[in-house]
Amino acid sequence: MKNVINRLRLSFDELDIYCESNEWLCEINRFCLQWTPNQMKQMSEGKQVFLIEVCRTVSFFYFFFILNLKFVKEQLNLLRGWMDKTRTFELKYSTANSQFVFQMDCSVISQDLCLKIETIYQDFGKYLYRYACSNAQMLIEKFQTALQVG
Numbered sequence: 001m002k003n004v005i006n007r008l009r010l011s012f013d014e015l016d017i018y019c020e021s022n023e024w025l026c027e028i029n030r031f032c033l034q035w036t037p038n039q040m041k042q043m044s045e046g047k048q049v050f051l052i053e054v055c056r057t058v059s060f061f062y063f064f065f066i067l068n069l070k071f072v073k074e075q076l077n078l079l080r081g082w083m084d085k086t087r088t089f090e091l092k093y094s095t096a097n098s099q100f101v102f103q104m105d106c107s108v109i110s111q112d113l114c115l116k117i118e119t120i121y122q123d124f125g126k127y128l129y130r131y132a133c134s135n136a137q138m139l140i141e142k143f144q145t146a147l148q149v150g
Contacts (some may be wrong), residue, residue: 008100011100
């Protein structure tokens with residue numbers, strides 16, 4: 001009986017090592033569980049997502065509508081990286097060092113996390129779209145002011 005218990009322990013130790021090596025999935029899941037559709041707005045507070053500048057050169061106004069690409073790129077790359085990593089990690093694992101073989105299938109975890117990450121990615125895009133549309137009116141007004149002054 002002791003021998004059987006020791007072999008079972010070996011198998012469970014292998015499973016523990018596999019789970020520990022995939023702890024990053026828990027980090028992603030925690031992020032996804034805390035996400036709300038308004039999270040993008042909170043993430044971008046203090047970081048100007050769009051910047052509108054007015055420069056005057058020889059009575060001409062030049063308007064620059066600049067997307068803060070660094071912030072957007074960081075967030076999109078993070079989400080894309082998570083999607084890729086979640087899709088490509090070892091979904092099925094079998095213990096090998098013991099007489100007792102246990103198999104673990106994590107494909108449901110992968111599918112669930114990918115869906116959550118894709119939803120966040122879409123929330124991000126929707127927020128940027130709404131933000132751009134709301135600032136488009138301000139840009140139009142600045143152009144109209146420049147035309148009247150010029």
